[in-house]
Amino acid sequence: MGALDYLEDLDRSVFDSANQQDYAVRAQKGLSEALIRKISATKNEPEWMLEHRLKSLKQFNEMALPTWGVDLSVLNFDDIIYYAAPDEMKGYATKWEDVPDDIKKTFERLGIPEAERKVLAGTGAQYDSVNAYHKLKEEWESKGVIFEDMDQALKKFPDLVKQYFMKCVPFSDHKFAALHGAVWSGGTFLYVPKGVKVTAPLQAYFRMNAQSMGQFEHTLIIVEDGADAHYIEGCSAPKYGSTSLHAGCVEVYVKPNAKFRYSSVENWSQDTYNLNTKRAIVDADAIMEWVGGNLGSGVTMLYPCSILRGRGARADHLGVAFANKGQIQDTGAKVIHVGPNTTSTVLAKGISKGGGVSVYRGLLQINKGAKGAKSNVRCDALILDGDSRNDTYPEMKIYEDDVSIGHEASVGKISDEQLFYLRSRGLSEDEALAMIVNGFIDPIVRALPLEYAVEMNRLIEMEMEGAIG
């Protein structure tokens, strides 16, 4: 069986089906100080983490919902399970054989083992709140690369975690950052030491399983001076009738001369509110690349952010958002130029179909002192039918005169001429549409590793099925 064979059986229902689970430590619905203390005690956390959680809870209760973007007032914070762990999970397993069968089955359906064995250097997959499986090839471990479950990392490397934890995205940032600070659980910790170049991509796959539960995984990535790494995150949640909330947090520190690429394909089920915060601090002459695809979830509000702190730092943002029936994909990129001679490029592609709404909401800020900053932002949209819509709100705040900025956007539809041409070559209308859409997002898919690119194309094709009539 080849590495990509699982894709042939890939079926949307895989992502939308739930396994029967007993939740041993499953917490009650709603948020309270007692719950926070319980989470912290269950995980045996150090005192400072509990304090941080409580401070965040206080902040969460004091803060109002954001007044811009998608209306979030329908979210009922009392009706969400904030922490759950399958009872059969004890800590985490380093060998595939140790993972319980039931969970293995789910991952096998998602194609994780093949991907891990054939292509990837290590895998951390979050199954609900406790990592089911975590492994890093010995080669990288011997060079000092740490690729851990976040809870384990807190136990094994408390000082390192304390130094960086929620320093890039402070809990006071917004209401959902505060919520995350209070109830975060699991996630990935990646540390790449000075000068180490990890050539194969590192992968983690997140999946929500319990009904009405939130997923608040924390991803903390530190890439030291001159190091190089590529991390891939995939997300899918089973489909359920009541609202799930995902408020994860990704913090990335790219040290001088380092290079880091963060790729993610997010495919949550349609009832999920995906309110993720992703941010990177980029030091001198370092490069940060964000590659993202947003396909699932009911409401997505996701704006990966790069803060270009050091001289000559660079950020590249590539993103695709596909909004199908009943979906709002409110995504974009934020780049803040702080250091001189920093450069950034943003390429965003939005596709709307069947009444879906895709929104590009971006920020480009050039701070005073960011002399010689250069930025180019391009966002394109494709609207596939009359019911769908696309909005573009690229905000630019320029507080330095020695800069060079360009922004362009265009919105279009598939012309009858294009379709007619492809049909005259013997393609069906569905196939022709899928081909045009795949061509439209090609620049972004190309930046993904092969098996993700194939999966992304497959997912787009599935979304496109029945596009006509």
Next chain:
Amino acid sequence: MLKQFEKKVVKNGDVFVMGAQPFLELEIEEGAEVIVMDDFGINTGVPSREILIEIGKGANVKWTGYQHHADEVTSCDQKKFFLKEGARLNLYQNILGGGNSLDEITVELKGRGSEVFSQIVFFGHGKQNQTMRVNHVHMGENTKSNMISKGAVMNESHGKVLGYIRMEPGCSGADGNLTEHNLLLSSGAKIDAVPGLEIGHDDVAASHAAYMERVDDERLFYLASRGIPEDDAVQLIMEGFFLDAIQNMKSPELEARIFQQILTYL
């Protein structure tokens, strides 16, 4: 206070000069070819206005606006245009004055085949805080809109230019374009630019672009090597930046006034 809108009708061939009414409703007759001159500033004595303009079928309107309040004035100017079938509006708005100003223009392209061209020219100096908002709303079929903004900021002024193209469901064949050009002249000046698109219909074409430029050392050096001192060089570059836009208005009298005003700031 209840808004008391004064009503005026503009007929074919009229050159209508705007007065000092804070609330005004203008009706431009069907098929009329008119020019509206809107000199809004120190001479009017009114800092804020709300104006509704209905442009009749097939009418063609050229609107030249010049906002030149004193530096300490806080002003708010809102204009709403409603275009009927085949109507055409050429709007030239020049914003130089005001300490803290909002100039908002909304153009609703209601009738089939109606068209608008809006050009915003602004220049911020001192500690001015100027906000310009232009909304082009496509409602009818085959409607066209084009917006160009050219703005320069110097000293510690802050210019905010918000341009939106909105395509409502049912505006098949609509075409909207928006370009924002900005020039930063001093290191303390700030620009916020939002070129927004809100597209609710698939059979349309829309695009926008925004650029930030500065007076770079290379250009200054080139001009200096030709014996032109820096102050004059900056003025030349400025004139070059605004020239085509200002000449677009084909109104030599206003053109001269605007250039003169800008020169007093440099």
